[in-house]
Amino acid sequence: MLKKLFLSQNVALGIITTKSTTPKFNNSLLHQYFSFPISLTRFCTTTTHPFAVSYLINNFGFSPLSALKAFNNNQVLFKSAENPNSVINFFKNRDFSHSDIRIIIRKAPWLLSLQPHNIILPKFEFFLSKGATSSDIVSFITENPRILRSSLEKRIIPLFQLLSSFLKTNKDVILCLLRHSTYVTFNSYHLVAANINLMTDFGVSDSVIASLLQKRPSIFGSTDLIKSLEEVKCLGFDPSTATFGAALFAKKCMSKTRWDEKVAVFKKWGWSDETFFQAFRLHPSLMLTSIEKINFVMHFWVNQLGWDSLELTKCPHMFGYSLHQRIIPRASVLQFLLMKGLQDKNESLVTPFTYSEKFFLSKFVFKEECDYLLKLYVEKMKPAYTKENNGMPFTN
Secondary structure, three states, X not given: OOOOOOOOOEHHHOEEOOOOOOOEEOHHHHHHHOOOOOOOOOOOOOOOOOHHHHHHHHHHOOOHHHHHHHHXXXXXXXXXXXXXXXXXXXXXXXXXXXXXXXHHHHHOHHHHHOOHHHHHXXXXXXXXXXXXXXXXXXXXXXXXXXXXXXXXXXXXXHHHHHHHOOOOOHHXXXXXXXXXXXXXXXXXXXXXXXXXXXHHHHOOOHHHHHHHHHHOHHHHHOOOHHHHHHHHHXXXXXXXXXXXXXXXXXXXXXXXXXXXXXXXXXHHOOOOHHHHHHHHHHOHHHHHOOHHHHHHHHHHHHHHOXXXXXXXXXXXXXXXXXXXXXXXXXXXXXXXXXHOOOOOOOOOOOHHXXXXXXXXXXXXXXOOOHHHHHHHXXXXXXXXXXXXXXXXXXXX
């Protein structure tokens, strides 16, 4: 026979239980104390659950299955509302909104079992002492509450000190941790330190390491980094240069299969292995371009303009430009000028695409046929704002 759920006094929720097993709502307490935007209508149930399970279901919208899973995995160990309420109040008193707290607990229900002033507070105090603001900490914890499970002495402080030896200021370190908080908790400190030492011994400059820590920290969690370092060096990159870091990331961010697929697309449009590697050495981020974007640019350049795809190997940055806001409008102007004999056919086709818009307009548009060229340029930019092209993966 199913027993009714026994609920202890819970002031934070405005619920009081008596010796009978039926929970009763105290309206005065509800209005006086309750500010957490959670529905209480589901609190009464005929299903028997441990207190912690019911607490997750009714306060944070857990499904019975996910709440039971957290309980069975020993993530929630409390038998009354006292400790979880103290955790909630701890966050509320430090500028976390109700929405922030809900997100945090949904990600990390085990926090409700911690002693907030003994375990959580020292980590807050450490980040504040290093220049983090309350807003920084709210963003940091909401994004990755697992950081609160990391040891302050064994992981957070050593990692902070390690980053400080490459980044210029404490603020830079805080920003790095805010943007890439997951690698603090998922990557072993010893692995990160070992990979940094490996890069240093390999000849990678401190500035390149600093840039990778700020932009691509996942690299430092690699267990086969030496293999990637050797591969990039064999492609002709100098470890002391910034392009080495960009090439390293390009190699590490995709599988060999995906890499080969992208190379095959370039070759389909007439590039050889040699010309591909020439372009890659000029601009390693070329390989971060999607296959769809590569095909878009090549199709327009070769099939619509009738130009040689090998011209693009001289300026692989082209694949990072917006097709509709830069490439098509400028190509239309250049094509008109070539047709009218107003542009030297021996001049580079790709260089005009690298200019700022102001310089491009002054050099190629505000000249003979000015009115027509300006109209043409503006008209060709219009598709960038149509619904059909909305959301296409192009950058300016």
